[in-house]
Structure formats: structure tokens, C-alpha cells
Amino acid sequence: MIVRTKESRTKYGKIADATVGRLSRYYRTLKHLETQGVSTVSSEELARRNNVTSAQVRKDFSFFGAFGRRGLGYNVSDLKQNIARILGLDQEWHLALVGVGNIGRALLNFRQFQEQNFYFTLILDSDPAKIGTRIGNLEVKNLDHLADEIRRAHVDMAVLSVPAEAAQKVADQLVEAGIKAILNFAPITLLVPPDVTVRNENMVIEIEHLSFALAEGSRKIER
């Protein structure tokens, strides 16, 4: 019943989450370089732009194949396409937004998702005042009909932005409905079966990292 997400077991073997995250970053760099008309890039250059070592860059790629040419570097377009394939960005993904609050509404308008082929095709909420209203070209559906609606909309992933109290119960329903990937904005640790991937976007934790860093040594006495 328990998942520790430090790695993913895949057809490539065990891949560290950190590696996957860096691939996303390299991908963004490569897109940028491509628009700049740059055709070739070295691991050294990718490293510099992403604040890692060049050995790290090469090692990250090595789990998936050999994409470069010794003595020359990497072809920007080829490498970009390879990473897109690895990350699954060469296909469309359909998202369900579960919970239409502040954050949820912002995500619906978040262009970067669409730019990477992630599309919201379903919106769910439990608030009768919201159910039936339209946001963009989607109608807010009743959370009580979660399983049916998810099947109908061919949803691949769920973006969970409900209050903390409701999050685990909704996660259970998502799992029950067959969802295998959840982006969780609720500030709790979701417990899901091992075949379900959860990624957390926990802004309170991140800001508390910052206060931890600042609170060190120079503790402020008063404001």
C-alpha cells in the first residue's frame, strides 16, 4: 500500500527521479537552443546552463542510450527528440482537474501545460454552485460521478487541488477509477498503491525550506 518515490522502475531499468527531473531541464534548454539556431551542444554546455556537472549530464543520458558523437557533442534537434520520446512528450496527455479553487483555476489557464501536450479534458468539483458552470469550453462535472466522467473523458492523469481534508479520499477514488498518475497540490502525503505515481507540488513545504534557510544563524528577534 506504500510508495516511496525516489526512482521509477522502467523498461530502462531503475531511473532516479532526479535524473528524470534533469531530463526535463535539459529538454527546456535544448528547445531554447533550437530556437536560437544552435545545432550542436556539448555536455559541458548543457551542464553549465543547468547548474550540474558535465559527467552528470552524460551519465543521465547513458541510462537511455548513446545520443552523442565523441569529439563532436550532441545534435540539438536529435537529442531534443530523444528526450521528448523518453519523457513521453511525443504524445498528447489528457488531464482531469479535481477541485476548482484558486490554484485549480490558475492551472487551467497555465499555457505551459498545453505547450507540452498536456490538455485538461475534465473538470470535477463537489460544490453545487460550481457544478454545471463552464470554464473555458469545459463544464464542471460532479465529483460524485468521478469514475464515470474519467472513463468518458479518457483521462490519463489527475491534477488534485482539493482541500487537505478531502485529498486522500479523492485519491482513493481516482485509484479506484484506474488513474495511475496524480499531480498532488494538497499539502498531505497521499497513500496510494505502488503502481500509481504521485508527484507533489507542495508550496508550503517549499516556502518553509526558505524560512529554514533564513532562520539559520541570523535569527530575527523582532519585526
Added chain:
Amino acid sequence: MIVRTKESRTKYGKIADATVGRLSRYYRTLKHLETQGVSTVSSEELARRNNVTSAQVRKDFSFFGAFGRRGLGYNVSDLKQNIARILGLDQEWHLALVGVGNIGRALLNFRQFQEQNFYFTLILDSDPAKIGTRIGNLEVKNLDHLADEIRRAHVDMAVLSVPAEAAQKVADQLVEAGIKAILNFAPITLLVPPDVTVRNENMVIEIEHLSFALAEGSRKIER
């Protein structure tokens, strides 16, 4: 010029970022337990609720002191207070929001920040149509006057939600203005001096983790 954020060097020694993140999670659990009227908790129970091992919980605490009683467990209120102190949650923090877009606006209304003593006291943007308008009880200030405004508002941390193209330049200005902590929503790797802490909230990376997980094995051919 380069920062790898895997740990923080502090008065407690080197503390892994993962430990700090877990402290935030334990803290949330303790708050919950306190409202439930629970007065004592074991490392086993904290572990279960946060999906880690009990040894991990005890080790995490051990970097900061000995907060429990052998044979009995931890006093919920005491432990909560200790973690609050460690994380710097026993004081108010003033935030600047830099960039008022979708996400920025949602963050201004994000209650959990205020509940943890994080308050926005300054809003900056470069768009003339936004400068001078009011959001809540704050006036949007001109990004060009960043340093002055930050000094005036006694800002501790910046929340950066400007477009990727502008992010590094704004980060440089924040650093120049003396800011030591940045919560970055822009989808790029910010390069900052070692004494500046950056935490990234990169939703595109997180969702690409999910597509990586789903793309594995069962690659979908068509939709």
C-alpha cells in the same frame, strides 16, 4: 556563482534538503494530531502517516536534538513547537510577489501561506497596465524600482512568477537588492550566489515526471 541545493549548511551542521522537507510534513501531521486532541505520538506513527520509516523520523529529529522520551514517544505540542522553531515558523516572514500572472494572482489568495506566517507585503510587475492597480490592500509597484521597494517593504523572500525569459534578470536584481531566498515558479534553472537559497516550483517538470512514468512499457500508439 553556482549553487547545488541538496543540503543546507546551518548552525546544526549539514542538513539534507530531504530532511527539511520531511520536517514540514511531520509538522503538518503534528498540527493535525493536536487538533484531534492527541497528546503523544511515536516515531512509528509519524512514519506511517508520512510514508517513511520510523528510523528515518528519529534520524531526522536527531540532527536538531533529542525531543522524545524513550519508552513513551514524543509530546505532540512540544515536538510541534520544536519543529516550528527549527523551520523558522515562529516568526513572520514578508514576501514580495514578482510577476502578477495567473499563478501569481492565485498565490496572493493562497490561504496556507498566511496560516504559516508568510505574508505578501509587496507586489511588483513590469506591465504598465498593472502598475498602480490594487490587489487586495496592496498596490502593484513598478518592477524597475525593485531594490527601493524591497527595502521599503522589509521583504525577506521573493516569489518569482515572471516569464522564463525575464526570470534570470529579475533574479539578479533580487540578489543585488539583498534577497537571500527565492521561490521560483519560472521553468528555468536560476543561477545565484551560494548564499542565496532558491526553491523551484516547476509544474511542467512534475507533470513530465508523470508522463515519463506512464509512457513506460505501455506506450500508447494513438488517441
Added chain:
DNA sequence: AATTGTGAACCTCTTCACAGCT
């Protein structure tokens, strides 16, 4: 009897360093 606190073992991730291509 129960549960913490922690050194040591273990495991995972990063970096080194160099052989192998271009």
C-alpha cells in the same frame, strides 16, 4: 515492555578519470 537515539552497514547517486570514437 515500549520506544528513543545513534553508530555502523548498506544502498543510491554523483563525480572522477580515462578508454574509445570522430
Added chain:
DNA sequence: AGCTGTGAAGAGGTTCACAATT
């Protein structure tokens, strides 16, 4: 000569296992 790809070494984080304490 330049740069990749990778086995081995190194660093760091997690888990074990048990002495210490209530």
C-alpha cells in the same frame, strides 16, 4: 585534439540493530 560513454571511486542519505531510558 576534442568530447562522449562508462566502470570505479567517492559522497551522501537511508535503514539496521541495539544500547539506553522510561
